[in-house]
Amino acid sequence: MTLARPQPAFSAARQQSVAAALRALLPPASILSDLEDTRPYECDGLSAYRQPPMVVALPQSEQEVLAVLKVCRDMQVPIVPRGAGTGLSGGAMPIADGVVLSTARLNRIVRLDAYARTAVVQPGVRNLAISDAAAPYGLYYAPDPSSQIACTIGGNVAENSGGVHCLKYGLTVHNVLRVRMATIEGDVVELGGEALDAPGLDLLAAFIGSEGMLGIVTEVTVKLVPKPAVARVIMASFDSVVAGGNAVARVIAAGIIPAGLEMMDQTSACMVEPFVQAGYDTGAAAILLCEADGTPEEVEEEIARMKAVLEGAGAGAIQVSSSEQERMRFWSGRKNAFPAAGRISPDYYCMDGTIPRKHLARVLTGIAEVEGKYGLRCANVFHAGDGNLHPLILFDANQPDELQRAEAFGAEILALCVEVGGTITGEHGVGIEKIDSMCAQFKVAELEAFFGVKRAFDPPGLLNPNKAIPTLNRCAEFGKMRVTGGVLPHAGLPRF
Template sequence: MTVAVSTRLDDVTAHDQLRAQVAEALLRVLPARAILSAPEDTRPYECDGLAAYRQLPMIVTLPDSEAQVLAVLRVCRELGVPIVPRGAGTGLSGGAMPIADGVVLSTARLNRIVHLDAYSRTAVVQPGVRNAAISEAAARHGLYYAPDPSSQIACTIGGNVAENSGGVHCLKYGLTIHNVLRVRMATITGEIVELGGAALDAPGLDLLSVFIGSEGMLGIVTEVTVKLIPKPAVARVIMASFAQVSDGCHAVAALIAAGIIPAGLEMMDQTSSRMVEPFVHAGYDTDAAAILLCEADGTAEEVEEDIARMSAVLGAAGAVAIAVSQSEAERLRFWSGRKNAFPAAGRISPDYYCMDGTIPRKRLGEVLAGIAEMETKYGLRCANVFHAGDGNLHPLILFNANIADEFARAEAFGAEILALCVEVGGTITGEHGVGIEKIDSMCAQFAPAELEAFFAVKRAFDPAGLLNPDKAIPTLNRCAEFGKMRVRGGLLPFAHLPRF
């Protein structure tokens, strides 16, 4: 017992010594106000939106210029200290969870809109600029930034780049990757590199596509050039009600098959509608097994035609009721329910676990039926609210963390949902990223050679492995252990993986 206590004390002493050494080095290159090291100051940074996983950071840095970002990287590189980049902390996969002996590099103070050009329809912004702030600044020119995650009033463009965020309008207007022209980033070796450019294409390898969605593992964003698009003259939303979830799923496929690409196409099951409606009073049909929100935008004539076409397809697919927004206020109210689905979960459950997987649209009904069976298996409720047009699911598994095994059951429930997504030809994430939440599920998605390819890209950008280590890409050893833990019918899954 004495030896164990002594070892723990030695660990604490070593940690404190390292923190003092790193803080002293950082004070040479940053003002004191840009460095947080006391536990009460670093506590707000111990997790992102996935609050189930927490780790108190050793030090948090708050640089307010590109030069200061480079200075933090230099100190950490010289001392061999890991760095976890952080935006607004709204991520849902634990990608910004700190490392005990590491530094959190927050880009919150790099929050200037550098330049907005109405003629080229672009905006140059620093990574700490809020998503919604870009559209607010562009509004006077009749322009806006299309990607609109539910957290857009708080999330920042740097975090959006890290996760390749989408939103309710991504079916028509694309994800972050489709709306960013250029990223300026700082490498761990102290270089400033520009990926992409002002034109629609750039010379050389398409490293911009590699960087967007890399979850802070390849470099630190210091500036982003985004595309702006004209605000539609008119936008209206259909709320279609279905007596069966399967009918709603069929309607999604029918709309796309008819050649209609709505500006937004979202689905909510009855559990979701009933938890949201008392919260925001969106006017949802809470008697329906599922509702679809389908938006048309464009000129008044285009919208009128699209609403008529969509209504006809939805009716033929089994919609039992169709309501169309009659004003901009009503349209925003319809969307407010969808965008507030996550916080509304708190009205019916102490905790929720938000998953994120993507599947082929034609398998929506099958996967939702599978999730319903899992509710019985795990004894937990699940509210389904998602980007139906993209097949991007966001099941909200409801649980109570105060009950001993409920979070463990919620995790197992989530892992089985992701395994089902892979089984039907989908993927384990759409826009939330892998982080630490889905790192084991990566073992179900990718073979060893593919994982090694990911690590090769990581090493090319970050040879020492200091940027957001142990996130997103699992080691083969981890995958082997993950496989050993999951035996079905007496057979080990992932038999192709080596056993260590």
């Protein structure tokens, strides 16, 4: 992608004073301020938007995190928390005159208790590393986003990440028991606990998915679950996306909760098959992957039930994995959909919306209709079981207006999700990518309530400002909110 790189938007004197203050409290090597060193932090996985940070801080302990917060609080410097930078909504994009606080060096597995089935980890621990550490005990960490080989648990907490097995095992919020976090005011607070319930308000659920706007994660206690004795996956082909979408609804209506229930359209299958050779039927309009796990008896029964439902829904071909290697091969195509897109298109824009399952066919048909309007192709891969869509809009940023058309296409998809009773995000977060679409989904009172939570945790508004929640004047400029006639005078608009 050819992009004009933004220039630093801060004075050299300001940068030097902030860097000096940080180096007085942290090892000099933990503070980066030269442009060559800070450039790798200019964006996250949403690489269309870039901004070099003024300074990058790499604390190695909770005390160093508190030290960074103190300097930034005293000097009124915005802070952008960052995990592995795999996020796709621009949540970790730097603020021009701010500090990026990376938790990459907080990467220890503090404790693993096989009897309690819990692991205590620092935020920089990779998602997959938790399962690797738990494997000798027959346990694993269930949420498995496609980036699990690289993404970190701190980022997963920030975005409430899911994965292909979230239908049965839940999102991050369902698999985290406790979060230890540092506030902007320098306090260390523990939310949740290792018991079945925690006293007081359930602030843990409010914190998970808050995109770094409420505090800095320093430690997380996650649930571990037993590795199933057996897992098998059905690959079913359909001659239309409508039939595939209806099959998803039928599986759930039959009272079956698969370990994974994913769908890919023909564009996606044709994109992925040459890349990973997963054995996909590239002639099918839609492919479903339905997984059963548990004891051998449970899996055999569930596979038989799912096959019957899929056949009744019009599946043209059904294949059941006969080995663990074949199961992993079937899943490899779904897991590698994003990198495969890079083989057929110079650029792609990965959307993230969630809809009621009963509207899958309607929304997929709507997306196909909008393709012609913008003159861009769209490959659909998604967590069909819970209605979390990931349309991949294919474009070429070197062509005039294609990025702008891709953005408009994406915004229209999100508007369609809201129209059918869904929401603008499922697991990628809002960040900067969907902040205007928030105006289309939420009303004035709701946005003000969001800001109320933000102000309660972060009175000075220094933590990841101007992300996730749009100000009312931004919504007015977006054309989704009226502030005339004495209603919502600008003097009363939120400050951040």
